[in-house]
Amino acid sequence: MEARNSQLAAGNWQRVPGVVLDIRRRTGVLLLVVVVGQLVLISAQVQSKSGMPVFQAVTFGAFARVQGGTSGALHGVRDFWGNYFWLRGVRGENETLRRQVAELEVRLQEQRALASRSTKLQELLKLQTTAALPTMAADVIAGNPNPGMLTIIIGRGSADGVLTNMAVVSPAGVVGRVVGAPAAHAARVQLLIDRNAAAGALTERTRAGGMIVGVDKDPPLSMDLVSNLADVKAGDTIIASGVDGIYPKGFTIGRVESSERGAGLYRAIAVRPSVDFSSLEEVLVVLVPPRSATPEEPAPSPAGAAGTVK
Amino acid sequence: MRTAAVLAAIAVALVLQTTLAGMSLGGSTRVNLVLVAVVYAALAFGPVTGMLAGTAGGLAQDAIAGGLVGIGGLSKTVVGFLVGVLGAQFIVSTPVPRFLMFVGASVAHEVCFQALSALTESRGFRMQYADAAIQALANGAVGIVAFLLVERGPRHAAAGQLATLVEPQKVLDTRL
Numbered sequence: 001m002e003a004r005n006s007q008l009a010a011g012n013w014q015r016v017p018g019v020v021l022d023i024r025r026r027t028g029v030l031l032l033v034v035v036v037g038q039l040v041l042i043s044a045q046v047q048s049k050s051g052m053p054v055f056q057a058v059t060f061g062a063f064a065r066v067q068g069g070t071s072g073a074l075h076g077v078r079d080f081w082g083n084y085f086w087l088r089g090v091r092g093e094n095e096t097l098r099r100q101v102a103e104l105e106v107r108l109q110e111q112r113a114l115a116s117r118s119t120k121l122q123e124l125l126k127l128q129t130t131a132a133l134p135t136m137a138a139d140v141i142a143g144n145p146n147p148g149m150l151t152i153i154i155g156r157g158s159a160d161g162v163l164t165n166m167a168v169v170s171p172a173g174v175v176g177r178v179v180g181a182p183a184a185h186a187a188r189v190q191l192l193i194d195r196n197a198a199a200g201a202l203t204e205r206t207r208a209g210g211m212i213v214g215v216d217k218d219p220p221l222s223m224d225l226v227s228n229l230a231d232v233k234a235g236d237t238i239i240a241s242g243v244d245g246i247y248p249k250g251f252t253i254g255r256v257e258s259s260e261r262g263a264g265l266y267r268a269i270a271v272r273p274s275v276d277f278s279s280l281e282e283v284l285v286v287l288v289p290p291r292s293a294t295p296e297e298p299a300p301s302p303a304g305a306a307g308t309v310k
Numbered sequence: 311m312r313t314a315a316v317l318a319a320i321a322v323a324l325v326l327q328t329t330l331a332g333m334s335l336g337g338s339t340r341v342n343l344v345l346v347a348v349v350y351a352a353l354a355f356g357p358v359t360g361m362l363a364g365t366a367g368g369l370a371q372d373a374i375a376g377g378l379v380g381i382g383g384l385s386k387t388v389v390g391f392l393v394g395v396l397g398a399q400f401i402v403s404t405p406v407p408r409f410l411m412f413v414g415a416s417v418a419h420e421v422c423f424q425a426l427s428a429l430t431e432s433r434g435f436r437m438q439y440a441d442a443a444i445q446a447l448a449n450g451a452v453g454i455v456a457f458l459l460v461e462r463g464p465r466h467a468a469a470g471q472l473a474t475l476v477e478p479q480k481v482l483d484t485r486l
Contacts, residue, residue: 027357027358027361030358030361031361031387031391034361034362034365034387035384035387035388038365038369038380038383038384038387039380039384041379041380041383042378042379042380042381042384042426042430045378045379045380059370059373059374060373060374060376063324063370063373063374066325067325067328067329070325070329071329074329142328142329142331143328143329143330143331144328144331144375144376151375151376153328153374179376180376188376190376216436216438
């Protein structure tokens with residue numbers, strides 16, 4: 001027994017009698033099994049078109065709890081420091097004012113969008129009234145664990161009424177959309193600057209329609225499918241067109257940084273997002289269930305449905 | 311005990327990774343702590359542990375990230391195994407070889423990850439070389455610090471203190 005233990009401690013597994021299942025002796029087989037298993041896993045997902053895999057849903061739900069706790073603890077420490085060591089009264093007041101400003105900026109964007117459409121709406125709909133968008137504030141509890149993929153996790157989920165494909169905005173403009181099935185108290189948001197994200201868009205000045213897509217360069221957005229004949233200049237504001245049925249029409253997406261005549265039919269337009277994605281702490285989920293794309297505006301293409309994941 | 315330690319390290323790395331990513335979004339997260347944990351496990355415990363750590367860490371990372379589950383897992387499995395094998399063949403007990411291992415593993419992981427992404431997304435292979443290089447260097451730096459912290463941590467300090475206490479006694483015994 002002593003000899004066996006000493007051999008085990010020394011790492012001589014192969015020489016120990018009685019160790020029937022020694023994975024160290026079957027490293028190659030183990031590697032093969034693990035690799036093939038994961039290839040099968042990937043293949044199953046690539047072919048699947050419906051819903052989130054169970055493994056993913058369970059892991060995400062469980063991890064969201066842990067991350068929510070970590071984020072809460074972090075915020076707790078930060079709040080404790082802020083409230084007791086850093087201008088207690090002013091801090092609270094500032095927080096309230098910031099929330100009010102954020103809400104007002106959202107309202108301002110809605111009003112601006114309404115104003116720009118007022119002439120057309122008056123003609124077509126004769127002073128149609130539009131209700132304010134219902135939104136819900138959500139904390140960003142985590143970023144993406146894979147560097148290079150641009151998603152965030154927010155601390156609101158299905159229990160709060162969050163649904164897949166709901167738009168997520170900030171006072172500065174469009175942030176992204178909810179992807180995957182939300183957990184009870186967390187949801188994953190694909191940022192608009194992700195390379196797999198897209199949204200229907202138009203220029204505020206000339207109403208030239210197109211599709212905003214995330215690109216792997218600076219600036220991180222590109223407006224595709226805009227005709228070479230369209231009048232788009234640097235400095236133009238890009239807003240959501242609403243044709244995708246996800247992002248509310250009129251919300252700011254960004255500003256044109258450069259607009260050049262393309263080699264084919266379409267212009268090459270680089271867009272700087274209006275949202276500072278490097279400092280997202282709180283976002284607003286638009287609590288309007290996503291609808292299918294409507295022919296309200298000329299749709300750029302069937303692929304223009306926002307945030308199609310390739 | 312070893313399994314628990316490796317799993318705990320991966321879990322901590324995952325939480326830290328998402329917390330860091332939450333603080334600095336916009337693609338500016340330059341370090342992959344889960345990969346660092348996998349490479350560390352491979353260097354410290356060998357190819358099997360590295361491979362299994364890569365599988366566990368990669369799958370968990372994929373599941374939380376929301377993309378295809380298995381791409382990161384497969385990449386980290388292969389990298390964990392290769393690092394473990396190379397670590398057993400060469401002397402990697404000093405900072406420079408370890409740093410090179412971390413950097414090489416990061417590059418290999420990125421190539422593997424992007425190639426699998428390209429295959430599954432039916433698109434051409436594309437890689438941000440500058441970002442990959444920065445991430446590899448950052449992973450290397452974090453990995454070296456991790457090794458230093460573990461090797462020169464509390465256990466090492468305690469052993470050192472014990473040695474200072476024992477040595478005079480030994481000298482005294484030999485003289486007597």
